[in-house]
Amino acid sequence: MLSTLPLSFVTVVETGSITRAADELNIAKSAVSQNLKRLEEQLDVKLAIRTTRHLSLTPAGERYYQRCKEILALAQQAETEMESFGATPSGPITITAPHALIAPVIAPALATVKQKFPNLEPSVIAEDKRLNLITEGIDVAISVGQLPDSTLHARRVGTLRDVLCAAPFVMQDAPASDDPLYWQWVQALPYIAHMREPAVVNHRLQISDHSEYVDLSFRSAIKANTIEAIAAFARNGLGIALLPDIGIAQDLMTGHLQPLSGLPEPEPIPIYAVHSYDTLPPKSVQETITAIQLALAKVLP
Template sequence: MKHLLANNVRIFLSIVESGSITAAANHLSMGKSGVSDALKQLESSLGVQLLIRTTRRQSLTTVGKQFYRQCRALNDISTMALEEISGHLTEPVGALRITAPHATVEDCVAPALAKLISQYPRIEPELIIDDERIDLIEHNIDLALTVGELPDSEFRAQRVGVLKDVLCASPAFLKAHKLKPKTEISLDDIQKLPYVANHWQGAKSTYTLATNSKKNSKNTTTLHFKRVATVNSVNAIVALIKQSVGIAALPHFLVQKSLDSGELIELLPHHSPCSTNIYAIHPYSSTPPLGVRAIIEEIRQQLDFD
């Protein structure tokens, strides 16, 4: 094991606890002269005599006894510190502070955390749900999950998944606007419908999709909407859509159950939405802690991202 105490101090402790220079030399696998020299150097640097030695016995001076007690305590503390660090290298332990947007919680972050907790019971995760990108240093964040392209940053980012926004509406909304769910709706008609926007979209409410042509090539088309409301939570957008306030582009993994049950209707099933990358960001310049690496891997598995 590594040691935090100076080498000469460790040799001094061994001399005292072994009972002699010879025994300490055997314990440390050193020569007697090396052990003796280390003790002399320590006493010289301190300006005091620590041990009284004769041919048959040794004893600590008064100052030596004080010095030994303090060094013994320091050695015990340093050993405990190193053992705790070693534990962190073999198993995630202690606090793990994570932030993620609402859309990723139910089908991604929560299952990943549940698996991590069951596998590593000594970990203590704290999950902060926020659709805003919060400051990792100011809020002491170990890992941030974020959707969309990233600004320039000194933090490390790793792509862990892909999000596809599905343009949705409620059956009641379609009925109110005299649109049939199983009928292809023109892109011009789609753009005339009221749109519930997420605040991160900024001043313009747009939705980009890839239109599959007969030649199997993809042509990108951008739709422009007139927003009827702006919301800072994707869960709130889902609630408004189910109340027939308007249409919205929502993450596929968030609305898949509602689409399967018929509670929501996909408006453009024959078009492919353009994908958006999902990133895991951490502030560690080199290798992140084991807990951070473990939760990133679990999130990747939940998002089925290779």
């Protein structure tokens, strides 16, 4: 870590004033000013031109600032790497995951991690969209589906399957699944869509193990922006919906929702834990990802 003098200099540059730097460093304003003076005396070079309202760097100050920033980054990386070698995880960690995974997966995973490391301070962002880990300050993102190419690091932690389902009483008048009119009847059902889906939703579904497919087109009868809301609408008979098995595992078990007949086991969709650290992430990140992987396995073993 930088010594007190260069650290004071970097903080002054980044905050824009000695007063704000003193607040940031939690030291007296006079101490910050004295640190800058001593630093210039030690280096025997003018680093900044200071007035009562403005601070501007000299060419030498700009170069020194950039070097100090590099040292700070290396020091932070060293601390992160040392955490990976056995330090007890503590402090903030930010996780983002789709809404459907929060209750069945993320909550029990964090309960396990908090029990093991009580000084860890998780923050969770429930978001179905993929967020920018760097700009949003996210440590771990749980992402469903194939990942785009990037410099981020990913670990596959499980899979889910999309299930076309409805409440049993919605399906009670359905023709037999081998009836030629069956899929026409299915297509006439009200469709519960996610807000990001278009007004007309098209699905191509495999209907046998012999690569036979049916093309279905649904017009959205009702929309919602979370899987939980869509599942609630489906449970209450408002229509048919395509939902991830993890989000409706309890409904499928209790029979409040049932998969459509005539469909084979859906193809698995990968779930990844993504982070922006190098090959050696902090122990807090490693432990959180492992707990999420175990929680996923318990929901859908």
